[in-house]
Amino acid sequence: MRLSWIARVQIILALAFYAILWGLREVFPQYSQLLTLVIFYTALGQAFNIFLGLTGYVDFGYVAFMALGMYGGALAVKYVASTELPPILALVLGPLQSVAMAVVVASAIGLIALRLRGAFFAIATVGVNEGLRHLIEGARIWGGAEGVIIPGDLRKLFGDEGFGYITTAYADTMLAVIASCAAIATWVLKNSRIGYGLAALREDEDAAKVMGVNTTKYKIIAFITSASFGSLIGSAWGLKVTTIYPPEAFNITYTIEAVIVTVIGGAGTLFGPLIGGVLYTLTKYYLGVALPGLQLLIFAPILVAVATTFPRGVAGSIRMIYSRRYILRELLR
Amino acid sequence: MIAITLLELKKITKRFGGLVALRDISLSIDEGELVGIIGPNGSGKTTLFNVISGVYKPDSGSIFFAGIDITSYPPHRRARMGIARAFQIPRPFPGLSVRENVAIGALFGVGGEGLDIESALARADDVLRLVGLYEKRLELAERLTGSEKKMLELARAIAMSPRLLLLDEVMAGTPPASIDKLAGIIRELAREGVASVSLVEHVLRAVAKIVERAVVLHRGEIVLEGSVEEVLRSEKLREIYLGGVRFVA
Amino acid sequence: MDIGDLFFNITSGLILGSIYGISTIGLSIIFGIMRVVNVGHGAFIMLGAYAAFWLFTIYGLIPFISAVVSLAMGLAIGMILFYIIMRRIIRGEELMSLIAMYGVGIFLEELANYLWHADYRGYSWYIGAIPYLGLRIQLTAISGAILSIATIAALFVFLYRTGLGSSLRAVAQDPVGAYICGIDVQRIYALGAGLGIGLATLGGVLLTLYNPTGIYPYLGHPYTLKAFVIAVLGGLGSILGAFLGGLIFGVIESGATYIFSQLGSPSPGSLALFLGFVILILILLIRPEGLLRR
Numbered sequence: 001m002r003l004s005w006i007a008r009v010q011i012i013l014a015l016a017f018y019a020i021l022w023g024l025r026e027v028f029p030q031y032s033q034l035l036t037l038v039i040f041y042t043a044l045g046q047a048f049n050i051f052l053g054l055t056g057y058v059d060f061g062y063v064a065f066m067a068l069g070m071y072g073g074a075l076a077v078k079y080v081a082s083t084e085l086p087p088i089l090a091l092v093l094g095p096l097q098s099v100a101m102a103v104v105v106a107s108a109i110g111l112i113a114l115r116l117r118g119a120f121f122a123i124a125t126v127g128v129n130e131g132l133r134h135l136i137e138g139a140r141i142w143g144g145a146e147g148v149i150i151p152g153d154l155r156k157l158f159g160d161e162g163f164g165y166i167t168t169a170y171a172d173t174m175l176a177v178i179a180s181c182a183a184i185a186t187w188v189l190k191n192s193r194i195g196y197g198l199a200a201l202r203e204d205e206d207a208a209k210v211m212g213v214n215t216t217k218y219k220i221i222a223f224i225t226s227a228s229f230g231s232l233i234g235s236a237w238g239l240k241v242t243t244i245y246p247p248e249a250f251n252i253t254y255t256i257e258a259v260i261v262t263v264i265g266g267a268g269t270l271f272g273p274l275i276g277g278v279l280y281t282l283t284k285y286y287l288g289v290a291l292p293g294l295q296l297l298i299f300a301p302i303l304v305a306v307a308t309t310f311p312r313g314v315a316g317s318i319r320m321i322y323s324r325r326y327i328l329r330e331l332l333r
Numbered sequence: 334m335i336a337i338t339l340l341e342l343k344k345i346t347k348r349f350g351g352l353v354a355l356r357d358i359s360l361s362i363d364e365g366e367l368v369g370i371i372g373p374n375g376s377g378k379t380t381l382f383n384v385i386s387g388v389y390k391p392d393s394g395s396i397f398f399a400g401i402d403i404t405s406y407p408p409h410r411r412a413r414m415g416i417a418r419a420f421q422i423p424r425p426f427p428g429l430s431v432r433e434n435v436a437i438g439a440l441f442g443v444g445g446e447g448l449d450i451e452s453a454l455a456r457a458d459d460v461l462r463l464v465g466l467y468e469k470r471l472e473l474a475e476r477l478t479g480s481e482k483k484m485l486e487l488a489r490a491i492a493m494s495p496r497l498l499l500l501d502e503v504m505a506g507t508p509p510a511s512i513d514k515l516a517g518i519i520r521e522l523a524r525e526g527v528a529s530v531s532l533v534e535h536v537l538r539a540v541a542k543i544v545e546r547a548v549v550l551h552r553g554e555i556v557l558e559g560s561v562e563e564v565l566r567s568e569k570l571r572e573i574y575l576g577g578v579r580f581v582a
Numbered sequence: 583m584d585i586g587d588l589f590f591n592i593t594s595g596l597i598l599g600s601i602y603g604i605s606t607i608g609l610s611i612i613f614g615i616m617r618v619v620n621v622g623h624g625a626f627i628m629l630g631a632y633a634a635f636w637l638f639t640i641y642g643l644i645p646f647i648s649a650v651v652s653l654a655m656g657l658a659i660g661m662i663l664f665y666i667i668m669r670r671i672i673r674g675e676e677l678m679s680l681i682a683m684y685g686v687g688i689f690l691e692e693l694a695n696y697l698w699h700a701d702y703r704g705y706s707w708y709i710g711a712i713p714y715l716g717l718r719i720q721l722t723a724i725s726g727a728i729l730s731i732a733t734i735a736a737l738f739v740f741l742y743r744t745g746l747g748s749s750l751r752a753v754a755q756d757p758v759g760a761y762i763c764g765i766d767v768q769r770i771y772a773l774g775a776g777l778g779i780g781l782a783t784l785g786g787v788l789l790t791l792y793n794p795t796g797i798y799p800y801l802g803h804p805y806t807l808k809a810f811v812i813a814v815l816g817g818l819g820s821i822l823g824a825f826l827g828g829l830i831f832g833v834i835e836s837g838a839t840y841i842f843s844q845l846g847s848p849s850p851g852s853l854a855l856f857l858g859f860v861i862l863i864l865i866l867l868i869r870p871e872g873l874l875r876r
């Protein structure tokens with residue numbers, strides 16, 4: 001895959017962004033909470049963007065994958081704690097299990113629902129989150145409504161100091177790595193044959209089909225990839241919150257935030273989620289000091305305004321304004 | 334020279350509710366042929382194209398392409414086999430550049446699987462040079478003028494290395510200066526074995542440049558077939574168009 | 583399993599189902615006329631529920647009056663919403679139309695949360711109950727069902743016997759044709775939006791007649807899902823379909839909740855909701871045009 005130098009600069013900038021954020025945590029520990037949140041939200045946006053941005057479809061039940069990831073990670077910890085296996089296995093098994101669960105569920109949903117046209121797919125996904133949550137609560141799977149609680153197991157595996165380390169530095173690093181991988185995945189997809197097919201299908205699905213793009217296959221690939229990263233984020237996040245119970249894990253707020261970060265930042269662009277994530281996190285964090293819980297009230301109308309008047313988001317709109325400047329246009333792709 | 338049958342429609346019928354859009358259509362097109370489907374609005378021309386490109390499944394009958402039964406093939410598979418389509422109202426991908434639009438044709442048309450992005454873009458450049466849009470290759474497709482979009486539509490189809498071109502009213506709305514160029518491209522492709530089927534509602538003199546064999550469609554049935562000169566002179570055609578065929582010079 | 587109990591559940595399911603039907607018709611109307619999927623539908627039901635609560639608590643207005651007030655309020659909100667937002671998304675990318683309506687719903691919920699806080703509210707209005715199968719059915723619930731049926735009857739009269747209603751149907755079928763016939767399509771769209779939202783808020787009031795508790799800002803979420811199941815069940819865009827779909831769903835939900843609780847599930851309501859979701863998927867796959875469409 002021979003790439004233009006602009007594309008190479010793009011991915012280096014994105015990775016540098018995450019590296020800098022992660023590094024700043026070490027240099028300014030007093031800001032580590034804020035920085036971690038920025039990493040979390042940009043990661044969420046990056047993962048969500050792989051599907052929404054590249055296909056133009058929206059999965060309103062996206063948080064279900066994050067929840068699955070949280071469960072996958074936590075259950076792995078519980079399992080390893082109950083055996084004599086080496087503790088490090090918990091940290092390896094967790095992400096693997098999370099991804100496996102996401103792939104299975106995403107494949108099922110994808111094969112069934114991605115044959116539906118945009119609006120109908122969105123309708124179907126409205127229920128995925130609630131449906132899965134109610135299934136877990138109602139059928140008492142994985143602890144049902146009481147959830148999974150892992151601080152005890154973590155302490156048993158790693159000791160008190162290890163517990164402190166894992167729930168902060170390790171989890172944060174994991175998030176930064178996942179975010180970077182999601183950025184790389186987005187970038188690889190966009191610059192490959194699949195990416196061109198996805199771009200075509202987002203612009204005009206029927207025309208894309210007639211031109212030879214296997215739209216269903218590509219939608220499913222994007223969906224599963226996006227879901228996998230979502231679950232990995234959940235896996236890391238689960239290590240931070242250490243109690244996973246359905247109303248919180250399946251909290252629709254995460255989907256809302258993912259939509260906000262991605263769409264306002266610029267759906268489909270590489271830097272969109274970064275911009276959206278920074279804007280959203282800073283607002284949420286500093287607003288939270290004075291007026292907690294108001295960030296959604298503020299961002300919802302912004303989201304509506306973006307959707308109705310600036311559908312390309314910050315990155316995309318800048319790109320359009322300067323569309324005659326080839327370099328800037330390609331850089332903000 | 335042995336004419337190889339490229340596309341074969343066998344007794345295709347397509348209904349929409351109570352309306353029969355196509356009735357028992359049988360048609361055969363050879364490699365390198367220049368065919369025109371002539372008919373007024375509502376005759377079923379667009380439905381025929383939709384059936385050939387795979388957007389609609391026929392209620393009965395079968396379609397063969399290069400000897401293979403493609404009746405149940407989805408649109409993208411037919412495109413990969415070499416059926417390319419240019420729409421009457423151009424539908425370029427608006428947010429992509431001209432070059433990228435054409436590159437998608439190269440990537441997903443015949444032989445596209447093995448193509449990498451660089452080569453696809455290079456091929457796109459070649460095709461754009463052919464149709465005269467090379468200078469605008471980096472522009473966003475939505476910024477092109479109407480006739481430029483029509484050329485882009487054709488360029489995308491050509492980039493797919495098609496064996497069969499489905500051209501929907503490609504002459505209508507094309508400025509006179511471009512007509513000869515367009516016709517030249519289509520005829521050159523025909524010499525290389527690419528068959529073209531053109532939908533024609535308004536019979537212009539220009540049509541004769543890209544049609545050798547004419548098939549007249551009326552209310553979903555083939556009512557007349559022959560060389561373009563014969564058909565254009567026939568009484569039947571005059572009847573169908575109510576008031577006669579008008580030649581626009 | 584007590585047959586009497588099961589039948590009682592089915593009856594309450596029918597009552598609730600008629601209310602579900604009215605709540606969902608708005609969704610079908612907006613889709614049928616403008617091809618916009620109101621993803622934030624549940625938030626408007628929530629507004630209606632709050633309207634019933636506040637009007638009762640502060641002004642002592644009985645829910646029957648609140649219903650009318652709600653309908654009028656929803657009509658106004660819907661039309662305003664059309665002119666500010668929906669007008670722009672109709673011709674744009676479908677993704678953005680979904681996102682916009684999603685954002686509207688979230689905004690309303692967050693606003694409700696900010697103004698009225700996340701406490702569960704409720705009111706109690708007892709006007710009697712009738713004995714049925716060994717248990718009692720509240721007259722409020724029955725009146726809710728009666729109002730639902732009355733509303734749908736009125737809706738049909740409006741759509742099929744008035745000029746304005748005919749214009750609405752014309753635009754739903756063929757906006758271009760309607761335009762050529764001289765119908766001001768934009769105004770009809772606005773009216774359709776108003777009607778759709780108004781029926782949703784009305785549905786919210788009626789829901790409180792059935793169950794006057796549990797009113798909180800995020801009330802709408804399960805109802806959005808239920809509305810989609812019902813709308814798709816009956817065929818998006820079909821009013822009668824939405825109503826009948828509501829009845830069917832109401833019965834299935836009540837019956838399933840009862841059966842699951844008998845089977846020992848700690849959250850039978852949750853499982854019933856999951857069943858609803860499964861039904862949605864099945865219909866979308868097998869017969870997306872709905873069970874009740876021609």
